[in-house]
Structure formats: structure tokens, C-alpha cells
Amino acid sequence: MIIKQLNIYGYGRWIDQQIDIQNPLQVIYGPNEAGKSTIIAFIKGILFGFPDKKHSPHGQYQPKGNAPYGGEMTFEVDGHLYKIVRTGLKYNGTIKFYDLDQGTKLTKDDYQNIISPIDRTAYDQLFYFGSIDQHEFYQMGRDELRMRIQSIGVAGAGDWMSLQSNLDKQSAKMYAPHGRTKTINVQISDYKKLEKQVTDAKADFPRYQHLQADLKTKQASLDQLQSQLKVLDRQLDEKRHLQTLLPLVSQLKGLKGLDESQLKAGFTNDDINQFNQLDLQLKTQEEQVSTRQKAVDEIAGNLVVTPSQKFYEAHKSDVDRLTDELPDAQKLALRIEMTAAQIAEVQKQVDEKASLIDKNDQGELPKPFDRQTFNQVNDLLREQQNLKERLSENHRRRRQSSPSKNQPNFSIWYGVAIALIIGAVLLSTTSAGWIGYILAIVSAVWGWYNAKNSTQDAPVETRDDQAAVQSQLEKIQDKMAVISKKFQLQGIDEPNWISIQSPLQQVADLKVNLQKQSNTLNDSQRKYSDFLRKWTFASDWLKFDQSKYSQTVETIAGTVKHWQQLSASYQQQKDELDKRQKDLASAKADFEQLLLKKKQFLDHRGIQSDTAFNQLVESQGSLAKDLSRKADLEKQITAANVQIPDDLDSEQLDAAINDLAVKGQAMRQKLDDLSQETTRIKTEVEGLIKNGKYYDLRQQLVNMQTEIVENVQKYMALKLSSQWIQAVLNIASKGRLPKTLALAKEYFATLTNNAYKDIIFKNEISVVRNDDVHFPINELSTGTLEQLYLALIFSMSVGFSDQYPMPIMIDDGFVNFDKDRKKAAGKLLDQVSERTQVLYFTANLDDNIDSSLVLNLKKL
Known part of the structure; x- marks a missing residue:
């Protein structure tokens, strides 16, 4: 992409400004506050959308006054000329996209196809060089570079890299050449120890067999005792459960006389809601009737016919017919006034020219x-x-x-x-x-x-005849x-x-024109008088000065409009009154219908008043609660799944529970003693196993061999998967990573006048000086660090220029450079501009900058 022209409608300090970009390397110069950063933000906004307030650290650059927000940019891609127009703040701005070579309008998707997959974040990482975050740069290693390079243009690259990172982390946890805590390293160490234990295990084997037999006997007794305790606990739980149901049984006996047949129909919650709804509707409808009656009375009191309205209604057909002629009459009045003015002007010219003759x-x-x-x-x-x-x-x-x-x-x-x-x-x-x-x-x-x-x-001629000459003069x-x-x-x-013939002829021509205009004026005045004569019937209502032509027509038009407004207002009020009266009648009918509906509701339940209904609702509600409680108690007792004897005695139940509890406590004590003995035997067995149980240890050794082999296979699978992902990403990104790293070394050597010969990319970046001394980037000077960063940016930008040629923007990137460094940077800019466009914004012009490349913002 090569930017050809910027046309800013309104953006920050720039309003209605056109900026032409004429060179592959364009130096844009301006002192501080000249608008350089505004232009950079404008270009990014046109390319990727204007950010909202939340994502605009420097503001949204809204222009002062009424200038429209946004602008347009003309650019070239593969020799084809396009124009994008972006305006407005909502939704990143509204886009219009044009193909200038074909003279056609394209869609937003067409523009995205050209710009994709570069977005604002990718652009800032790959094509923009401003002030750098040194802390972030110190942490950037090969993986970060790879992420920036291979994530552009590769679908799902982030997910693949995340998967590769997880694979590397998993493999790193499993094995390291010199690791001690890694899984495979630990297993190999344990395997060596276990081999020694197998050799020493034969001496303790007879004691191990005796303890295993004793442990088996104790374990059988322990299992039998636990089974007996389980039965005892179940019996105890049943008794205690029955004890908790006694209060429920007592409550159920108190509700024994209640029955569903005692409930009357028509007093349920739905009935209560229906009654309340009817009551509320009646009150609302009564208020509506009152409100509509007031509206009808108010409109009827204001419905008055004025004398002028009566006159208009009596002569409506004549007034409307003559009103249709008002536009022509207005034109006629304007023609009379214009003709009179022209006559006066021509007469003035006649007088002026005549005075000179x-x-x-x-x-x-x-x-x-x-x-x-x-x-x-x-x-x-x-x-x-x-x-x-x-x-x-x-x-x-x-x-x-x-x-x-x-x-x-x-x-x-x-x-x-x-x-x-x-x-x-x-x-x-x-x-x-x-x-x-x-x-x-x-x-x-x-x-x-x-x-x-x-x-x-x-020679002297013969003397003319004086008389003949004189005679000719007399003739x-x-x-x-x-x-x-x-x-x-x-x-x-x-x-x-x-000499006076020419002005005389001009005066004569003017008088002819004057006569024509006078005839036109007389004809127009005659038609105008005929029009006014038609309004004689309304002379009592129309007061005007006939000599003021346009004002007279406007007076007639204004009066007629006033009559029409009065008539329309009256008709509107009358229609509104009819509508209000119909609404009032409808409201009254609805009110009577609701009264009848409520009466039917009460009659159906055999009562005559609201008070009687409320009393029955209260008594029926209390009965319904008791019946609901009775049902809940019966459900709880049934759900307990316990047979309740009719002659249940609470004292006997308490005594049985205490007896079971004492037996259970004695059984638990015996169980604890047996468990302790079993634990002691297990501990001794485990000690023998640790010291070396021959057959078990040999089996453990075999199992450990199997685990080690499985983990080694898993480790190899993880490493090969990571390498496969890297190979796929390299192919998908067209090998940009090696190409970028090679270009970065070349550009860094150019910028430092070959003072540094290599860049090493590991977890962190370091550089190698010509004398083979290595320096981590946190030991470099600010100027050298910016040279390194510039080399990385340019290498990534040029690496992408074959497929995604975007213009590089540099915002005073050489502030910390001395004279030699700036010269080297200029040489590199010339080299890079042969591959892609470079826009260099600066507040300081150096002697080594070609003046033909400079665009001075102060001269715009």
C-alpha cells in the first residue's frame, strides 16, 4: 500500500486540509504542536477505524466548529488506485470505499479483503516506530518475535502457538538433561534405588509371610465387628427417627376432625383475585368516566365560532377559488415592482446620457x-x-x-x-x-x-476660381x-x-425600451386591479394599500390562512368533542358492565355485600391452612417410611434408644482396639516392604520400567508434536521468522556502522560486538537500544512487504541518535523505501536530509 493523498475534513487542529504524499520516503516536518501526531492518528483511524473514548489515550481529536469528523485517503495497491472515506465516531466511523481506476463504489468487505489480516495492533507492532517501552523490550525474546511474525496471516496461529507452548511446558516438566525434579529424571533415580532394594529383600521374607497371615485373621474379625455395628446403628437410627416423628403425630391428632367437604366453593385465591380485580377495575373505570366527562365539558365550553369564521364559511368556495390564484397574483405583484424599478433605472440612464449631449x-x-x-x-x-x-x-x-x-x-x-x-x-x-x-x-x-x-x-498651381469655390461652399x-x-x-x-450621434442613438434605444416596459407595467397593473376587484366581497375584512403590491397579496394570503386555521381548529375541536363524547359513552357502558359482573359474582356465592365476602374469605382461608397443614403432616409421616404403633409410648421408646446407644459404644471400643492392632501389623509389614520384599520389589521394578518407557514415549510425542507445529507455522508464514531474523542482523549492522555483527535470539535478546563481546539489551545505551528496535521493526515490516505492503510510520524515532547514527538511519530508510513506503515525522531537520523529500507542515 502506498499512500498518495490525505484529505482531512475535520480531525483535531486539521480542518479541510489536503496533504499530498509524493515520495516513497516522505519526511514530514513540523515543530512541536504542529499536528504531526494528529496526522499519524488520522492515518491509523482511516485505516483501522476511529477509536472510542475508552481506547483513545490522547483523545478523539474532535475538530472545533462544525467541520465534519473524519476524511479520506487515496492509496495505491499493486498499481491500482483506491480511495477510502471514513466519517463519524460511532462504530469506528462510517466507511465508503471506491475504485478510482474503474470509477466504481466498492463495499466495506472489499476494503477488509485488501487490509486483512493487518489490524491496529498488528500495525503498531510491525509498521510503527515511536517511543519504545524499554521494560517491555527487555522482556521480548525469540518467542515474542515469533508470536508477532507468525500470528499475521495464519488462521488460528495464536491457538497453535498456545498449544505448542503447552506441549513444550509439559515436555519440560517430564525431562531435562541435567534435571533432578523432572518426572523421568526422578523415575530413573528411583529405579536405581529400587534395584538395590531387590537385592537386599530376601532376608526379611519369612517374617513378612507370618505377619500377612496374622493381618488376614485380624482383618476378618474387624470386618465382622463392623458389620454388627452397622446393624446396631441402623436399629438406633430407626428408633431415633421414630422419636422425631412424635411431635408430628401429636399435631395430626389435633387436626383429626377436619375434612375437605367443609370448604365452600368460590373462595379460593383465584376467586379472591377475581374479586379484587373487579373492584380495582370498577374504581379505575369510575375515575376514567369522571376524567372523560371533564374533558368533554372543557372542549364544549371552548367550542366558539368567531365572526370571521362565519364569514369564511359563508364564502368558502369563493375564497378557496381566489386563494388558488394567489401564487399568480404574487408573481404579478413582484413583476409590477420589478418593472417599475427597471423603468426608473432606464429613465435615470436616459437623463444621465441626455445631460452629456x-x-x-x-x-x-x-x-x-x-x-x-x-x-x-x-x-x-x-x-x-x-x-x-x-x-x-x-x-x-x-x-x-x-x-x-x-x-x-x-x-x-x-x-x-x-x-x-x-x-x-x-x-x-x-x-x-x-x-x-x-x-x-x-x-x-x-x-x-x-x-x-x-x-x-x-510647383505653384494655378489659382482656383474664388467664385466657384465660394459657390460650392454656399450649396x-x-x-x-x-x-x-x-x-x-x-x-x-x-x-x-x-460626435453626438452615438449617444443620441443610445438615448433613442433606451426610450424605446422604456416604452415597452411602460406598456408591460400598464398591462400587469390592469391584471392586478382585476384580481383585487374579485375580492370586493371581502372588503370589510381585508384592509390593505393597493399601491403596495406584494404587501397587499401577502395581507390577503395571511388573512385567508388565518381564516383557514380558525376553520380547521374549530373542526378539529368539534371532531375531538365527538371523539371524547364517544369515549365517555363507552366508559359509562364499561362501568355498568363491571357493576353487573360484580353483582353476578356475589349472587353466585349467595351473598350481597363486599363485607360478607371478606368475612367468608377469612374463615375459609383459616380452614384451608389447617387442611394444608394436616396434609403436610400426613405426607411427612408417610415419607418417613416408619411403622408407627397405635400404642406408641414415648418413655419406652427413650429407654430402648439408651440401651442401643450403650451397646453401640461398647462395640465401637472393641472395634478401635482391633483397628489399632491391625494398624500395628500393617505398619510392620510396610516397614518390611520398604526394607525389601523380594517378589513385591521385583514387581515394582517391572512396573517402574513400564512407567519410564511410557513417559519417555510421551515425552518424545510432546517434543515431536511441538516441532511439527513449528514446521507448519513456518510453512504457513512463508518462512518469515528466519527471514526476519536475518534482516534484523543486517539492518542492525548498517545502523551501527558495523560496530555489532550479530543478534542472538533466545529467551531474551542479546547482541554481539565486533570484538565478540556479548551484551544483553538491558546493558545497551538508549540510542543503541533504539537502533536495535528500529532494525527489528524494519526487518519485520520488510519481511511482510511481499504479501502485506503497509507504509511504515516513524514518529521522531531518531531523537537519541547522534550525527553518525542519524546518517546511518537515513541510509537505511532509503534502502527500506525501495521495498515499501516510509513516512518519517520529525520536529528536527538535519543537513543530510534531502530537501526534496520534506513536506513542511508550516507551509500548509
């Missing part, structure tokens, strides 16, 4: 030119300008002593420039306007340049006067006629 002698705006008139005026102005320039030029030439001839007239270029400027003004609202300005500038410059170069060399003035009158341009300078 020259007015005629009457102080009014002239009319805009049509396209033909615009071109005509443009040509007339240009021609007029040319004629004036010719008159001016002729006048100048007459004053010269030798006037030039054939001098070209370059004023045409200025005319072209003026025409282009006018065209640009007219086209100023289009993209071609700026081209006109550029061409006008080029024409003017070209005319000035040619006029300058030809001033000295051009142009006449045409201009006609145009001025037609378009109301009196008092406006002719050169300005062209």
Missing part, C-alpha cells in the same frame, strides 16, 4: 441621424473642410511673390483620418472600433509627412441648413453633429 436653441435634444444622413453629413463636412482649405491656400498664394504650381493637396489624408475617427466612434461598441483609430492615426501622419516633404519642391451650407432644420440641430456646432 449638446442641446439645440430650444434646449431640447436633436433627432439622431439615419445611416444615409450620417454618411451625407460626414461627406459634406469633409467637402466643406476641403473647400475652406482651398480658399485659405489660394489666399496664401496670392501673397507670395512666385506662387508654387502643381503642389499636391495632402489635406485629403486629414479628411480620411477624420472620417476614420468618426467611424471608430460609431463602431466603439464593437471589436472593429479600435482598428478605425489606428488607421486614422496612420492617415494623418502620412499626410503630414508628404506635405512637409513637398512644401519646398512642389453645402444650404444642404446643412436643411439637415439642421429636419433633425432640430439649430444652435449646435456643425463639427459636433457627428
